[in-house]
Amino acid sequence: xxxxATNYTKIEHNRRSTKQQRADFFMxxxxxxxxxxNNFHTNKYFPDEDVxxxxxxxxxxxxxxxxxxxxxxxxxxxxxxxxxxxxxxxNHREKYLAYRTNADFLLISIGIFDNPKRMRPNSNPHMNxxxxxxxxxxKVYYELAQSYLNKTSSRKSAMVDILGKLSRGLExxxxxxxxMKTKYFNLFKKITPGEMYHFEQSVLTINRKExxxxxxxxxxxAYSEYLKKKTTDQKKTLIRLVGKIAAIDPSFSxxxx
Numbered sequence: 460x461x462x463x464a465t466n467y468t469k470i471e472h473n474r475r476s477t478k479q480q481r482a483d484f485f486m487x488x489x490x491x492x493x494x495x496x497n498n499f500h501t502n503k504y505f506p507d508e509d510v511x512x513x514x515x516x517x518x519x520x521x522x523x524x525x526x527x528x529x530x531x532x533x534x535x536x537x538x539x540x541x542x543x544x545x546x547x548x549x550n551h552r553e554k555y556l557a558y559r560t561n562a563d564f565l566l567i568s569i570g571i572f573d574n575p576k577r578m579r580p581n582s583n584p585h586m587n588x589x590x591x592x593x594x595x596x597x598k599v600y601y602e603l604a605q606s607y608l609n610k611t612s613s614r615k616s617a618m619v620d621i622l623g624k625l626s627r628g629l630e631x632x633x634x635x636x637x638x639m640k641t642k643y644f645n646l647f648k649k650i651t652p653g654e655m656y657h658f659e660q661s662v663l664t665i666n667r668k669e670x671x672x673x674x675x676x677x678x679x680x681a682y683s684e685y686l687k688k689k690t691t692d693q694k695k696t697l698i699r700l701v702g703k704i705a706a707i708d709p710s711f712s713x714x715x716x
Contacts, residue, residue, distance in 0.1 A: 482522060487515035489643040493635045496642075504631075509617060510624050514632065517563055518571075533560040538596060555607035559622065562600035565593055566629070570636025571644070594629060601626040667707050674704045678713075685715075 490511060494500060501508055520526040533556060535541040541561060545554050569590065605622035609615070625632065678700045685693040697715050704711045 483515055483519045486518040487511065489639055490515055490518070490635065493639040493642065497631075497635050497638055499631045499635055504628060505624060507624050507628065509621050510628070510632070513621050513625070514566075514636075517567065521567060530560045530564065533557045534564050535561065551607045551610040555604050555611060558600045558607065559604035562597050562604060562622075562625070565597035565600065566625070566633065566636070569593055569597065570633040571640045573637075594633065598626045598629050601629070671704065671707050674700060674707070678704060 491501070494511075501511060535544055541557065545557050548554050548557060601622045605619055605626070608619050608622065678697070681693065681696050681700055685697055694715060701711070701713050701715070
């Protein structure tokens with residue numbers, strides 16, 4: 460999928476569609492579809508049509524370089540460093556923006572990219588939380604953003620409610636985004652070399668078990684024939700089969716008299 464601030468072009472099977480649609484419509488439509496497929500319907504636990512709009516707009520904005528430029532000055536990966544940064548900000552609105560921006564960043568990083576640690580594929584983990592830890596951190600950031608936004612005005616804004624709902628239902632919204640990324644964004648996790656190694660080993664194990672079972676059957680048949688006649692050729696066949704079995708299963712031992 461290719462997006463701009465207002466439009467997207469869907470790519471299927473290496474072919475670009477000639478039909479363009481508004482990116483915000485695409486985001487909203489497929490976010491709602493994903494909610495239904497996850498049995499997390501709008502308003503299921505509390506009224507949250509406003510959260511649908513917020514997340515659809517957030518997803519649309521990440522295709523806009525200006526959004527990343529604005530957000531970049533607030534994004535800080537470590538909790539203690541963000542806390543120190545926020546304490547130096549001049550007013551409650553700036554503090555609200557800092558926590559909200561970091562919460563939004565974690566929401567997208569966890570739900571869409573499955574990479575809240577911001578790790579490169581071959582990087583070593585260092586001071587990283589578990590996925591549950593990052594989800595908890597995201598919830599706290601939304602709560603802190605809500606608290607600071609409340610302090611900016613005597614009037615309660617709609618955004619205050621949205622931030623509270625995001626914190627309350629975060630796990631469900633992340634689950635919806637996880638479905639959306641594969642079914643509608645066609646984003647799939649790349650298999651790491653380690654995962655591929657274990658997969659290959661499991662396949663080899665299955666193949667070896669099947670080969671071993673077949674060799675055991677051949678060995679029993681050959682040994683039965685050898686007991687009847689005890690010819691030199693039959694003995695050579697037995698020796699060869701014993702060698703093949705032992706190569707796969709070193710614990711196998713058999714002496715031919």
